[in-house]
Amino acid sequence: MTSEYFHFLSIIGVAFFAISGTLLGHEKSVGGFGVVVVATVTAIGGGTLRDILLNKPVFWIAQPDYLYATYIAIFASILSIRHLPDLSNTTMLLMDAVGMAIFNIIGIEKALIEGADMVVAITMGMTTGIFGGLMRDVICREVPLVMGEELYSTACLSGGLTYAALFTLEVSYIWCIIGAFAVTVFLRLGAIHFGWQPNLFRKSSFKRS
Amino acid sequence: MTSEYFHFLSIIGVAFFAISGTLLGHEKSVGGFGVVVVATVTAIGGGTLRDILLNKPVFWIAQPDYLYATYIAIFASILSIRHLPDLSNTTMLLMDAVGMAIFNIIGIEKALIEGADMVVAITMGMTTGIFGGLMRDVICREVPLVMGEELYSTACLSGGLTYAALFTLEVSYIWCIIGAFAVTVFLRLGAIHFGWQPNLFRKSSFKRS
Amino acid sequence: MTSEYFHFLSIIGVAFFAISGTLLGHEKSVGGFGVVVVATVTAIGGGTLRDILLNKPVFWIAQPDYLYATYIAIFASILSIRHLPDLSNTTMLLMDAVGMAIFNIIGIEKALIEGADMVVAITMGMTTGIFGGLMRDVICREVPLVMGEELYSTACLSGGLTYAALFTLEVSYIWCIIGAFAVTVFLRLGAIHFGWQPNLFRKSSFKRS
Known part of the structure; x- marks a missing residue:
């Protein structure tokens, strides 16, 4: 049951990240299949790192349907971009937000299944959620979202803490997922x-201290 | 027999990528051994990622001769750079092309040996072929070749599809390799x-749709 | 005994790298928890790559105390930054130097324990020492220290060669570590x-040759 939830969620997460990668690649005028490369890295980067860190078989090699979902999402986005009016950057950010939220949850859950400590699991969730988008931004030479002024890693961490809290309260899986x-x-x-914007550590906090 | 082909091919591929990394590092005036670091990452980056993804022992740890080939190619390039007139950027691109073509083939073949699906194998070939050069460009803060206007990932993918087609037709290994x-x-x-330039997904395609 | 040395050393190395990451993240005005992400990547990046390459369990998953040390060092740095006068960039470089020196040693030693060849071990030491700082600089869009004009990878390599020399002379572990x-x-x-600056391969060497 649980593994079905996670399989379905992963497919959705991969597709959203693939769309965000395609949109950024298109925005940066990447030529030819380069956009497919960026989008694929975005889609499977975080989960790949998670599986390598946990020393599990890499998900898209073990189950190629993730790769098919990635490529279908990329080609669907490319066709949409050609036939629709220009999508704003906001669409890319929304796709990224959904992908990050989903991969965060899957990262935490996979780490807990491996018997990891909760601090390790939350770190793994953030790694899984953030890394694909980070690679996308580095390859496209954009300021990584995680380095930006707006809430990003803080949002990811908050989702992780919510998951941890609900999990500790023994709430059923589906509500842990929905809450986070x-x-x-x-x-x-x-x-x-x-x-x-979080103002926990920003320079402006000097003035108040 | 096959494994000898691939060992020999890998040595050649590693050397070509090492030269391309040395040339770009030199071009960017990297000081001291920094150029050795960039060139080494370029040479062994793609194959290392491939082995990690397939959960095999990393090739240059299992067989240090790849590392010796890398260092020999780097020092030979450094000596050539000192004593020859300035090499154009084209030389770097040619070295990169040969390295990419070879690693693409080896990536596909290694994935097939592990029993991977053909879509996974072609993805693995592109990963192996592109990743070393991508790390080189990111570290040197250049626009990654894979993001450029000219055919790059498309060339890699075309090689992969050629390999897949010849492989499916049960052509002997050597011709699969030569064709790709x-x-x-x-x-x-x-x-x-x-x-x-490929114009499959570029913005100019808006005009025609 | 040896493993205690290395556990203690790793904790110190992780903490120094975490501080260097926090300082650079703060310098670049990274918002909110983004600075924690950069600092964590800096602290555990090199060791994580080492463990993946050697196909060993990743150190901070197997022993979460490394992760606790990282987070404690990060929060202590953030508090210090708020209450102390601005730290110069030199402090960041000093923290990085200590972290690099320690991880270099641990990388070499772990590779030797796995039975690696000395050339592989020195390469592994450099990878472990340099990679965390390299990721920090790439994510923060700074020129990587390893690409800079001043001695960096050369310093790391010299430490590695010192370790190798003392190790070959069968000097006791503690002196190998102190020497390197x-x-x-x-x-x-x-x-x-x-x-x-090393002037081994720089362009200025053209004039003399």
């Missing part, structure tokens, strides 16, 4: 639409 | 000398 | 304070 997903996406939406 | 190598290098030469 | 550490840190201090 909702918190991460909500915070990212606030960051994207209202420019929410 | 020729297609990739031919397309890259066209891209380098005549500026061939 | 002293050589690397000494060369980096010279580079930071006096701008020592």
